[in-house]
Amino acid sequence: MSRGATLSFRGLSKQFEGGTRVExxxxxxxxxxxxxxxxxxxCGKSTLLNIAAGxxxxxxxxxxxxxQAVSGNQPDSxxxxxxxxxxxxxxxxxxxxxxxxxxxxxxxxxTRRAEQLLADVGLAEFARHRPAALSGGxxxxxxxxxxxxxxxxxxxxxxxxxALDAQTRRLMQDQLLRAWNTSGATVLMVTHDLQxxxxxxxxxxxxxxxxxxRIAQILEIDLPRPRQVRSAQLLDLQERLDxxxxxxxxxxxxx
Amino acid sequence: MNQAVLTLxxxxxxxxxxxxxxxxxxxxxxLLAWALLIGAWELAVQSxxxxxxxxxxxxxxxxxxxxxxxxxxxxxxxxxxLEALLVTLLRVxxxxxxxxxxxxxxxxxxxxxxxxxxLILPLVQTLAPxxxxxxxxxxxxxxxxxxxxxxxxxxxxxxxxxxxxxxxxLDAIDPQYLNxxxxxxxxxxxxxxxxxxxxxxxxxxxxxxxxxxxAWMAVLAGEMAGINSGLGYMIIMxxxxxxxxxxxxxxxxxxxxxxxxxRLMLLLxxxxxxxxx
Numbered sequence: 001m002s003r004g005a006t007l008s009f010r011g012l013s014k015q016f017e018g019g020t021r022v023e024x025x026x027x028x029x030x031x032x033x034x035x036x037x038x039x040x041x042x043c044g045k046s047t048l049l050n051i052a053a054g055x056x057x058x059x060x061x062x063x064x065x066x067x068q069a070v071s072g073n074q075p076d077s078x079x080x081x082x083x084x085x086x087x088x089x090x091x092x093x094x095x096x097x098x099x100x101x102x103x104x105x106x107x108x109x110x111t112r113r114a115e116q117l118l119a120d121v122g123l124a125e126f127a128r129h130r131p132a133a134l135s136g137g138x139x140x141x142x143x144x145x146x147x148x149x150x151x152x153x154x155x156x157x158x159x160x161x162x163a164l165d166a167q168t169r170r171l172m173q174d175q176l177l178r179a180w181n182t183s184g185a186t187v188l189m190v191t192h193d194l195q196x197x198x199x200x201x202x203x204x205x206x207x208x209x210x211x212x213x214r215i216a217q218i219l220e221i222d223l224p225r226p227r228q229v230r231s232a233q234l235l236d237l238q239e240r241l242d243x244x245x246x247x248x249x250x251x252x253x254x255x
Numbered sequence: 256m257n258q259a260v261l262t263l264x265x266x267x268x269x270x271x272x273x274x275x276x277x278x279x280x281x282x283x284x285x286l287l288a289w290a291l292l293i294g295a296w297e298l299a300v301q302s303x304x305x306x307x308x309x310x311x312x313x314x315x316x317x318x319x320x321x322x323x324x325x326x327x328x329x330x331x332x333x334x335x336x337l338e339a340l341l342v343t344l345l346r347v348x349x350x351x352x353x354x355x356x357x358x359x360x361x362x363x364x365x366x367x368x369x370x371x372x373x374l375i376l377p378l379v380q381t382l383a384p385x386x387x388x389x390x391x392x393x394x395x396x397x398x399x400x401x402x403x404x405x406x407x408x409x410x411x412x413x414x415x416x417x418x419x420x421x422x423x424x425l426d427a428i429d430p431q432y433l434n435x436x437x438x439x440x441x442x443x444x445x446x447x448x449x450x451x452x453x454x455x456x457x458x459x460x461x462x463x464x465x466x467x468x469x470a471w472m473a474v475l476a477g478e479m480a481g482i483n484s485g486l487g488y489m490i491i492m493x494x495x496x497x498x499x500x501x502x503x504x505x506x507x508x509x510x511x512x513x514x515x516x517x518r519l520m521l522l523l524x525x526x527x528x529x530x531x532x
Contacts, residue, residue, distance in 0.1 A: 053434075053438070055434050077438065078438065079434065079435065079438045081431055081435075084429060084431055084432070085435060087432060087435075087449075087450065087453070087454075088530050088531070089453040089454070089456070089528075089530045089531075090449075090453075098439060098441065098445075098449060099439040099440075101445070102439065102440040102441065102442070102445075103440070130530050132530060146439075150439070150440075
């Protein structure tokens with residue numbers, strides 16, 4: 001399997017029409033690491049992810065992918081959003097197969113491989129179902145299966161589990177950690193869920209939205225996995241992060 | 256897992272029963288509404304309230320429609336109801352198909368090339384509101400009189416509105432789908448065939464139904480201007496011969512066939528774009 005890519009932001013900022021600004025400056029993401037961008041809405045965490053994915057262009061600065069400057073769609077990245085990852089007019093199996101068609105497989109081989117990938121995530125019997133007939137959790141599992149089918153070196157996730165219920169979210173987090181371990185990909189994930197960040201990340205990039213979007217702090221989480229939410233160390237970190245985010249919210253919402 | 260399969264496969268059946276009953280109820284109301292109008296009309300003529308020579312009652316019109324005598328013209332120009340209807344339907348489908356295809360082509364071009372979008376869309380926006388009837392003199396001058404003139408009027412009636420609604424539908428596609436498609440390394444052609452076109456299919460079907468209404472009106476206008484066949488011609492001829500039952504038959508045929516075609520398109524649309532409902 002492919003080894004993860006390194007990602008470096010250099011002097012990066014993004015200015016939006018209407019005055020919103022995100023100042024990132026420099027940020028290095030190590031190969032095969034699991035980095036979480038954590039912050040309240042408006043702090044620019046999705047902007048940063050979109051720039052990493054090549055979906056948005058920075059106003060200043062640039063992005064290095066394995067040390068090389070790139071722009072546009074990153075060659076070996078896979079993306080998963082909060083929802084609507086699957087095309088509603090295609091069945092589950094077609095949604096995966098379309099990703100394989102452009103990797104040298106013909107239609108028949110792509111379909112067979114897609115069916116196998118569906119079976120791997122336990123959804124073989126739903127191959128012919130359209131997304132509307134599947135639950136949100138099932139759709140995200142299919143999206144994850146499809147992303148892995150691309151054999152990405154960089155996996156970009158924008159609040160992938162935010163629309164799921166707590167139990168499904170926990171199971172999906174486990175599945176994601178397994179996928180990260182076996183694929184060796186670098187993971188960059190956006191979330192506003194502090195507990196999720198603490199359970200998953202090697203490193204939490206804590207972002208603030210005042211006075212403009214920026215990186216407030218970077219925390220290395222050097223704890224073994226699987227982690228327990230109730231462990232003393234996590235509870236301590238959780239309290240500190242919660243205090244920070246509450247302070248942020250107070251400022252942003254003018255409490 | 257089995258539980259989930261059961262629920263999923265049962266769901267459509269559970270919904271079908273009330274939907275089927277709903278359709279039946281709608282049909283009954285539809286028939287009742289028409290029965291009331293036809294009854295009132297007949298009654299009004301019988302009681303002398305309406306002049307049966309101007310507005311022939313159903314008791315005259317309906318038997319006449321099926322008598323085989325609903326015919327205009329003589330010799331080569333003789334045209335029966337069914338024949339007139341087929342000719343008109345053919346013209347509408349020709350114009351609708353051509354207009355929609357050119358509209359799709361324009362929509363694709365204006366989506367792909369921003370410069371052409373800036374040049375073409377303002378023209379379409381100004382030309383689209385022109386009534387197809389206004390094009391008739393121009394059409395006759397350029398294409399002459401004859402069947403192709405009616406097709407061309409339909410084409411013009413469809414082109415503008417269809418282009419604008421297809422462009423609007425393409426603009427309304429959730430950009431996330433395009434981002435995902437690019438991330439999946441889809442080629443430009445694949446993005447069109449497997450993402451953009453399927454994504455706009457439901458609204459395109461609705462636009463096509465609307466365009467059919469416009470086309471159905473336009474073709475009659477076209478046929479009333481110096482063409483010797485079709486429903487429009489039949490009505491004008493019947494008027495000139497003061498054959499009011501035939502005018503009435505023509506008008507009723509236009510309504511019924513228009514309604515039936517619209518329903519067929521609705522069913523076809525649901526078939527093709529079932530994922531959207």
